Amino acid sequence: MYRIKTLNKISPAGLSVLDQNRFAVSGDVENEDGILVRSADMHDYVFPDALRAVARAGAGTNNIPIDRCSEAGIVVFNTPGANANAVKELAVCALLLASRKITQGVEWVKAQAAAGEDVEKVVEKGKSQFVGPELNGKVLGVIGLGAIGVQVANIATKLGMTVYGYDPFLSVDGALALSRMVHRAMDLETIYKNCDYITVHVPQTAETKGMLNEDAFHMMKGGVRILNLARGGLVNDDDMLAALDSGKVACYVTDFPNAKIMGGRNVVAIPHLGASTPESEENCAVMAAQQLRDYLENGNIVNSVNLPTLVQPWSGVCRLCIIHRNVPGAIANITGVLSKDGVNVENMTNKSKKDYAYTVVDVGSRVSDSVADEIRALDGVLRVRLLNH
Numbered sequence: 291m292y293r294i295k296t297l298n299k300i301s302p303a304g305l306s307v308l309d310q311n312r313f314a315v316s317g318d319v320e321n322e323d324g325i326l327v328r329s330a331d332m333h334d335y336v337f338p339d340a341l342r343a344v345a346r347a348g349a350g351t352n353n354i355p356i357d358r359c360s361e362a363g364i365v366v367f368n369t370p371g372a373n374a375n376a377v378k379e380l381a382v383c384a385l386l387l388a389s390r391k392i393t394q395g396v397e398w399v400k401a402q403a404a405a406g407e408d409v410e411k412v413v414e415k416g417k418s419q420f421v422g423p424e425l426n427g428k429v430l431g432v433i434g435l436g437a438i439g440v441q442v443a444n445i446a447t448k449l450g451m452t453v454y455g456y457d458p459f460l461s462v463d464g465a466l467a468l469s470r471m472v473h474r475a476m477d478l479e480t481i482y483k484n485c486d487y488i489t490v491h492v493p494q495t496a497e498t499k500g501m502l503n504e505d506a507f508h509m510m511k512g513g514v515r516i517l518n519l520a521r522g523g524l525v526n527d528d529d530m531l532a533a534l535d536s537g538k539v540a541c542y543v544t545d546f547p548n549a550k551i552m553g554g555r556n557v558v559a560i561p562h563l564g565a566s567t568p569e570s571e572e573n574c575a576v577m578a579a580q581q582l583r584d585y586l587e588n589g590n591i592v593n594s595v596n597l598p599t600l601v602q603p604w605s606g607v608c609r610l611c612i613i614h615r616n617v618p619g620a621i622a623n624i625t626g627v628l629s630k631d632g633v634n635v636e637n638m639t640n641k642s643k644k645d646y647a648y649t650v651v652d653v654g655s656r657v658s659d660s661v662a663d664e665i666r667a668l669d670g671v672l673r674v675r676l677l678n679h
């Protein structure tokens with residue numbers, strides 16, 4: 291029985307992927323083999339000995355201590371693209387919220403209740419304070435052309451916007467999905483200098499943290515409207531507040547309110563609703579649970595952020611799954627132990643990702659725990675699992 295701990299509410303459709311006869315799933319299991327998580331902050335999480343995998347039902351993994359997981363031989367998964375449509379739809383909404391003073395107008399209408407029968411007259415008289423521009427004909431800059439950014443860029447062209455997209459790491463899939471109407475910007479300056487609206491869709495990393503700061507605002511057009519449905523930390527809040535006060539930024543729509551930014555002038559704050567649709571919650575949960583199950587049961591890795599993709603069809607009766615450092619001699623050391631102990635390799639795959647590597651070895655006979663222990667003791671080996679077919 292595998293024990294799976296949920297650190298957030300996970301869609302039942304995802305939980306149903308984990309057969310109750312083989313998986314005990316709840317928020318309070320202990321010494322768990324796997325974790326299902328959404329946005330819960332895991333940076334101070336103490337890993338139990340049994341923990342082998344963390345599956346993030348969603349895209350962003352900045353709430354997970356990836357380096358610490360890698361060093362402990364814990365595989366971290368996410369679900370690329372599974373909530374992209376929901377965020378794209380909210381981005382369309384955010385473009386309109388940034389333009390048309392809808393939230394301010396709605397709040398104002400609520401406050402007019404005292405006018406009673408005169409509300410209609412009061413509304414017609416007061417509405418001119420909420421005039422805002424159309425999107426058609428304006429220029430949008432999309433920073434990050436991944437699963438979400440590509441969809442946002444494409445749909446904005448259909449709203450009559452001229453769209454520039456910036457992503458120095460654009461994938462082949464991203465390039466193929468990107469509309470030919472979208473102009474590629476080769477640097478951020480092009481986005482900052484030319485755009486009336488700027489939307490960010492990059493992960494929050496050490497490189498992207500605080501990227502929307504005073505220097506960036508300085509290059510932007512006066513009255514630019516900024517959308518952030520990616521992560522609060524991408525924006526330097528103090529610099530944003532100053533840019534809002536000066537009018538440099540006309541509106542900031544963020545899915546990540548915090549104490550500092552929520553009271554800012556012309557801030558429209560949404561309570562992190564980007565992926566909060568039943569469809570996305572289900573897609574993410576199902577994908578995360580499937581990936582977690584396949585890893586725990588078969589050792590296969592798909593969509594991991596810290597380890598390589600490796601899917602090996604079963605052959606033989608026993609499988610060794612070895613997470614190790616990506617260093618010369620690692621595979622020779624592993625096969626050395628196996629041949630010394632008379633274990634015949636039926637099939638073997640090795641893949642690497644940056645500093646880490648993963649080797650899956652199928653063998654034709656049962657392997658004793660002592661052989662696994664010998665491999666565990668090898669230099670650079672971080673985790674060894676023995677699966678029987």
Ligand SMILES: NC(=O)C1=CN([C@@H]2O[C@H](COP(=O)(O)OP(=O)(O)OC[C@H]3O[C@@H](n4cnc5c(N)ncnc54)[C@H](O)[C@@H]3O)[C@@H](O)[C@H]2O)C=CC1
Binds near residue numbers: 348349371434498566
């Ligand atoms: N508000 C919400 O509920 C949600 C927020 N998100 C956030 O949106 C982010 C993006 O999500 P996806 O598009 O699904 O991820 P993705 O991984 O498909 O795309 C991210 C893109 O950003 C690009 N990128 C990385 N560093 C960059 C840089 N310095 N400059 C320009 N481009 C850069 C990458 O090359 C990649 O194409 C997530 O990391 C997450 O933080 C994602 C889903 C829901």
Ligand SMILES: O=C(O)C(=O)COP(=O)(O)O
Binds near residue numbers: 328329347348562566
């Ligand atoms: O997928 C992401 O990166 C998100 O931000 C969605 O977060 P959530 O799962 O709604 O807490």
